[in-house]
Amino acid sequence: MTYSNKSRALTLLLLALSANVFAQDAATAVEEGAEATADATEATADVTADVAADPALAAEQGLDQVAEGSGEEDLGAMDSEAPPLLSDEQATAEEELQGERSGTDPYEYEDRSYYFIGAFYNHSFIPGFMLSLFLDAYQATNNPTTGLEFTYRRNGFDIMIRGYWQRFAVDGPFRGPGDADFETEIINANMQTAMLSATFLWGTQFNKYIGLQFGIGLGIGGAFGDLIRTEAYPDSNAESGYSPCTGPSNPNASYCDPTSVADGENGGHYNVPVRNWANGGSLPFMWFRASIPHLAIRIKPIKQLLIRVEGGFDVFSGFFVGGSLGFGFGGGSDDSPPEEIFDEVEEE
Numbered sequence: 001m002t003y004s005n006k007s008r009a010l011t012l013l014l015l016a017l018s019a020n021v022f023a024q025d026a027a028t029a030v031e032e033g034a035e036a037t038a039d040a041t042e043a044t045a046d047v048t049a050d051v052a053a054d055p056a057l058a059a060e061q062g063l064d065q066v067a068e069g070s071g072e073e074d075l076g077a078m079d080s081e082a083p084p085l086l087s088d089e090q091a092t093a094e095e096e097l098q099g100e101r102s103g104t105d106p107y108e109y110e111d112r113s114y115y116f117i118g119a120f121y122n123h124s125f126i127p128g129f130m131l132s133l134f135l136d137a138y139q140a141t142n143n144p145t146t147g148l149e150f151t152y153r154r155n156g157f158d159i160m161i162r163g164y165w166q167r168f169a170v171d172g173p174f175r176g177p178g179d180a181d182f183e184t185e186i187i188n189a190n191m192q193t194a195m196l197s198a199t200f201l202w203g204t205q206f207n208k209y210i211g212l213q214f215g216i217g218l219g220i221g222g223a224f225g226d227l228i229r230t231e232a233y234p235d236s237n238a239e240s241g242y243s244p245c246t247g248p249s250n251p252n253a254s255y256c257d258p259t260s261v262a263d264g265e266n267g268g269h270y271n272v273p274v275r276n277w278a279n280g281g282s283l284p285f286m287w288f289r290a291s292i293p294h295l296a297i298r299i300k301p302i303k304q305l306l307i308r309v310e311g312g313f314d315v316f317s318g319f320f321v322g323g324s325l326g327f328g329f330g331g332g333s334d335d336s337p338p339e340e341i342f343d344e345v346e347e348e
Contacts, residue, residue: 106300107208108153116151116306118326120162126318137184139172139240141318147195149324151306158201158213166193166287166317168225173232173242181234182255185269186244188228193287195221199294213296217314219289227283229269231256245270290315304328 101107108114122145131138147164168191175184197219205211233255235243245256248268257268263275275281296310306326313319 104302104304105208106303108156110155112154113330114153114328115330116149116153116326116328118149118151118306118324119147120149120164120308120322120324121146122310122320122322124166124314124317124320130318134177135174136177136179137173137175137242139170139174139187141168141170143167143169143317145317145320145322149326151326156203156205156211158199158203158215160199160201160217162195162197162199162219164195164197166195166221168192168317172240184232184242184255186230186232186242188230189225191223191225191227193221193223195219195287195289197289199291201294201296203296203298209300211298213298213308215294217289217291217294217312221287221289223284223287227274229263229272229274231268231270288316291320300328 123142124145125142126140128138128140131140143166145164145166147162149160149162151161152159169189171188172186173184174187175181197217199215199217201213201215203211203213230244232242232244233252234241237243245251245268247256247270248260249256249258259267260270261267261272263269263272263281274283276283276285278285291312291314294310294312296308299307299309301307304327306324306328308324308326310323311319311321
């Protein structure tokens with residue numbers, strides 16, 4: 001056999017061997033497939049038997065198999081559908097959804113009414129620079145005001161009702177603008193008022209504990225007491241620079257008028273009570289309040305306690321500073337969380 005024939009024979013032999021190996025592999029695959037089919041058929045038969053014997057158990061096993069079969073695809077779908085993490089504000093709001101705040105929390109909800117009952121004290125004063133605009137001789141005043149108050153609050157707006165006593169006392173020289181020096185008189189006043197007022201306050205809260213308020217106050221009441229007029233003369237030993245005359249022409253005839261007349265008449269006045277409005281005099285039997293503005297710092301450490309530091313200007317009493325202390329109640333006790341909390345979560 002020639003070399004070329006030998007080469008062809010060898011090639012055919014190799015191809016025959018390869019075909020034999022491939023045939024064996026195919027036979028093995030077919031055999032394994034047949035076995036897998038037989039196993040599947042047997043498993044199906046077992047499941048069918050289980051369903052017939054215990055449907056509930058079969059259903060549970062079916063769910064487990066579905067979950068296992070889903071694999072990472074189901075986990076990926078769950079991740080894509082998971083809600084984003086909540087911000088701090090949303091987390092706080094979600095906590096509120098679980099129920100009301102604590103019984104002492106000073107937080108105030110919208111559309112709920114709050115009430116406070118307490119007492120207050122103010123100190124009123126008229127400084128000399130203001131009196132100098134209307135008088136040539138004057139005495140600065142400082143007077144107390146104290147009473148009870150009731151506050152109604154809703155949505156950041158306060159209505160404050162006060163019933164109080166106020167004193168107006170002064171003892172010193174007074175002289176009208178343009179009057180001669182010898183017309184100076186000592187005014188000794190011991191006036192008091194019983195007042196009822198309403199104050200309306202708007203404001204802004206810095207947080208749930210503290211806020212700034214501003215508004216106006218209006219009031220009316222009755223005045224009672226005495227105001228005594230006495231002629232005065234210069235006295236370097238007196239703190240005010242003037243002392244009251246003891247009588248006509250005494251002790252200084254240049255200043256102590258030689259006549260003695262009643263209130264409303266021209267002449268010397270010596271310990272003369274001033275007549276009130278009802279008797280044609282200038283002493284009021286009514287008094288008024290117009291605080292414009294009325295300013296306050298509102299402090300609420302707990303729901304049941306209100307502290308207010310206030311000040312302002314009253315047209316009829318001058319500047320005032322003071323404070324109040326109130327005990328609160330109200331605010332509702334709904335079983336369900338307030339609507340505004342749900343609104344905040346939806347907006348987020």
